[in-house]
Amino acid sequence: MAVDYEAFQRDVTEFAQTRCPPEIRAVVASYRKLSRKVWQPWQQILHAHGWGAPSWPKAFGGTGWDHQQRHIFDEVMAECDCPPQYHHGLRHIGPVIIEFGTAEQQARFLPGILSGDDWWCQGYSEPGAGSDLAALRTAARREGDSYVVDGQKTWTSHAHESDWMYTLVRTSREAKKQQGITLLLIPLNAPGITIRPIRTIDGWHHVNEVFLDNVRVPVANRIGEEGQGWTYGKFLLERERLGGANVAPALKNLSRTRDLIAQELAGEAHRAKREALELRLLLAEAELHGALALGKEAVAAVMEGRPLGLLPSVMKLSTSVSHQHVAEVAMDAVGARLAPRFRRIDGSGPNAEAPGLEWVQNYMYMRVRTIYGGSSEVQKNVIAKQLFGS
Amino acid sequence: MPFTATPLIGGDAFEMAQRLALEADAELSALSEPGEHLAALRRQWDAIVELGWMATLVTEEAGGAGGDLADVAALACGAGRGGLALPLAMCGVVAPALLAAAGARDTLAQLADGTARICVILPDAACDPGTPPLRCGTTLEGGVVAVETPPDPTHLLLATAEGDVLLLPATAPGITRTLSLRIDGRLAADWHFAGVEPHLLARGLAPQIERARDLGALITCVEGVSAMGAIIEQTIAFLADRVQFNAPLASYQALRHRVAEMYVEYENLRGLVAHALRGAASADALPWRDIALAKLRLGEAGRLVAHETIQMHGGMGLTEGVAAIRLARRVMMAEFEFGDRSFQAGRLLARAA
């Protein structure tokens, strides 16, 4: 039966507007960094409505939506200031467990992801393995029914509020370093794990170092075959290639920034500055509309089973920079009065931060857009390789 | 031999300032509590006062060292390489220029010997939208926010758009303040005034106030150029050291070119600032146009260099633990001191004819 996408969009919009609690939308609208405190109740609401997992098949408790529906869902959520769903369980490890996990693993891990009771983080990067992820060295050796894991992960987002870490570990040294990597699911309360916060330039706590000192992990927590972890990691990335197609959050930030400028630089005295910043916003907006159009092309391609080619890399490169440009405009609007009020000295508590400080924090945070998820340089290498045919 | 930046003004004062700034940065970067940070800033401030930095531009008859702009610039060069988190330009240059113009000999002497720690409020100081701006009538009312300040300020030196210069005890009845740390770890205060008695030092000083601001902008440019030179050195060192895909990052041409671009921006700004500094030292009137152009360029070039070093450090670029990244935040902040790009562009365009 053909899907009525317009009716679908209306349903989703009504749900978003009526069911997402105002306090959650306020956090999203104010541009603050999200944490489990905000995400979890929202996931519970979605789950109760049967929309816990838009990208999963029905058999596993998903909605069974097609790509067009998922795209509409994501867009509407962004437009209504609903949080994007926390991705590590739903979009990353969940689909891998569905594809490669045993029935027992599916029964054990998927319900917690769906309900929002279990929180996941990604233990891929290491001090020596960033862009070159296959250089990872955290080692797991087999001892009976367990692996014993030793090493260090870093940049682990949300590890401090997570229950589980899906982790790439080295189980053997092979000639090709992509081989000999295994995917383990590690409970973060296991003895031998130490999580340390990393102080980032945005002033938020979101990334951590995770130290693993002889951590025992049951073999039952291994996904798929030993030594095949790289394949599963790539599967995960393939699934995520449409992630960049959702330009709605960027456009939303842009319109918020436009409001900020109108407010901050009202009046004749600020006209020249206001107009200069508005022009820069317009240039970013034009680029984002290009990305928006490409996103629709990408969704159509997936719906028709056509290959995406370079589209995801193009989208990632251009939207990450647009995000940064918008954040820079905001910084130029408020920097003089807010960049100096980064950390309050006297007094703490809920009102300690200068209202609007998020603009400064976001400007800092947005620098990461061109670094994580495949840095700009790595994306350019991918594009150039294909363009040049070598 | 990899690149080492040549200071705009080298010599003993530069070396000493650099050493002090690097030690101060190491001390601050180990602290996480804002309160501890403030206490450390106070100790560091006392150290530079002890060394006579605040006395540099104060005349000998007022108890100072009778130095010139080049002497402060040498300190700024060294301080800039370590991102010294103290208001050198504001207190070491703008404050004495305003006090001298207003004939406040006693306060100058106190500035020089450290008994006065002066927070300068310039015209166009920021104010939160929807809150009453600072008004000077028979009493002072309203507020200003995000004003750079030395630790434990004893005085407020207030310059108005009309050309008045006022001096107030920072603890005068009706004054309240809120302290924060800026993105570059320096100290800032929000000041609120309710029925505060104004103490007028002098009137009709609008040109002198503008000159003082320009001196501040110039010294900020000197600090900024120094910081950018150090950032480039440290980026090169990082890329030489960091191996990905079995090769040092320094071997990837894409990254080498980006460092080359940073260097071109840096050199261009260095030339401009050196020129403005020479002009300021020799000419009778301050070369405000050169200073405005330099400050405009600092906004552009500084941000480029800051963004590039973050990018090339990868995830490390998002952390406060890396010295180059702390310097990048210093350079980002400099854009908003003594007039941002819009402000400078506005002046340049208005007086182009």
Ligand SMILES: Cc1cc2nc3c(=O)[nH]c(=O)nc-3n(C[C@H](O)[C@H](O)[C@H](O)COP(=O)(O)OP(=O)(O)OC[C@H]3O[C@@H](n4cnc5c(N)ncnc54)[C@H](O)[C@@H]3O)c2cc1C
């Ligand atoms: C805020 C944040 C959150 C993160 N969250 C997670 C997480 O939850 N889980 C996780 O596993 N990881 C996470 N990461 C890590 C992220 O994936 C890495 O930072 C990223 O892969 C880059 O690796 P790196 O930091 O080691 O930089 P490097 O790989 O050392 O790169 C440094 C610079 O060199 C460039 N470069 C590298 N190789 C080349 C080349 N061949 N040619 C040209 N230029 C090159 C890079 O583009 C970059 O500019 C996060 C990072 C950050 C900053």
